[in-house]
Amino acid sequence: MNGTDLPDCEICVADPEASTYRIYNSIVIGILVPVVGVLGIVGNALSAAVYSLPAMKSSVNMYLFALAISDIVVVITGIFLYFLLSIECAGPFVTMIYGLGASYVFPVSHIAQTSSVYLVVCAAIDCFVSTVGPVSIRKHMCTVQNARRAVIAIAIFSVVYNLPHWFEIEVVDCYEAQWNMTLVMLTQTALRLNELYITVYYIYMYTAVLTVGPLALLIILNSTIIIKTVCTKKDSDSREGEVQYILCSSLTDSLYSLN
Template identity: 35%
Template structure:
């Protein structure tokens, strides 16, 4: 296959994956994350895990918006030539800022997922420590800490690009800075550190924690007579396991994608159809992961589903026939406030 044919095939592939599918998934995901925030902000969900899940919904929205701006719209423009103005005028000015923001939001999303999985592990496997460690106040502090760590870790990303005006047609283009063009920086920070800290490390850690939660849940299922509290905790664990399991599946293509980035040069990646497909799939799965959580909560979280239905009824003026909605038998999050604000 010649070079022009490969470029066209890559453009068509990314148009379908990022431009069409990615845009649709992002739109649904943005709506879903807004609805998640509305439901989880309800007073019935005043809990430590709801703090993490609200924070996750916010950063996932940032990821989706960034992916739309940095991947979906350019993919549409490259294939259809319908958004030339965006690619030539808007994208070069925006990308030096949207790109580091997207990576910061993605880092935050990964670390928040790790945080609430650790919390669920403590509640399920170390219950005597849960009342002290799993509080709303601590969750807020940890969420702020995660955001700060994500911001600090991605500070170098803000210095990889610069804007430059061309002399021929007075257009603005983005160019690599000395830092962004530094080979040592690219290999150590952008490839190896990113692969270990953001991709493989959290993946393996969450895989182990999720396996421990599944084993504990399996043992608990042997006891058929469960108290109301046990049933609540059971449902929480199921939801968290499914959310984390979905995260692991969506992150799986990123592992070989980043490993290939460490082995092959950018030119070699652009010339390999298989590596292009892998990279395209990897980013599409990142988009999907940031869009899917609302649907997981609605399908598997019984209390989430009931509160969501109540809010829909209220918005559309539908009378609530059953007034026993204040007693929910199962909830998709931890309720260990311990007097925390």
């Protein structure tokens, strides 16, 4: 009992058995995650700057530009969710910032992740068509205008698909004894605790929409490009195919890292 009608926050409950984990958590999440995250932000920002140059204007570079921006959001939200959580014991200010912000940052992180996945897929399809497709199809499909439309469609789809995440957690007031003050904490809603919802949305839909489905498509695209590259007899076409294969392989690796 804390003398109030509020639940206990229990932010920094002492647990001797968890001391090793706290040290590990402080090193990995408290130090390495921000450092690697900042490097990721800088790297993606530089990539976005390069892909936005007039000389780099192309359909695939439009996807890669949007992917760099999306990945920046993924990194920033990841730092917020994991780094701030690891230092919640630092003081009530950090606890309040995390508690009030995480309910918004959490769904935004999923929106950015979904966008990144399908930007990778669209970029792979673009380089696939550029390598394997007839010239007439390339001219109609692989355009900056079509790429821009696809990016907008991906953004809309990502927002709609991740709407349920906005209703999975809620912010409630709680009492923290060590600071003798009222703070906020996150709790799961009835939706997030619903077994049917978890089974359908988190297992079946996540597997089909964000992991196995996109990855299987990229494997098919890569396999086709490999066959085309190996079978072609023209040196110029072969070099072009090799370049496209390297790009698609890199995109496949990017998708794997996102999941």
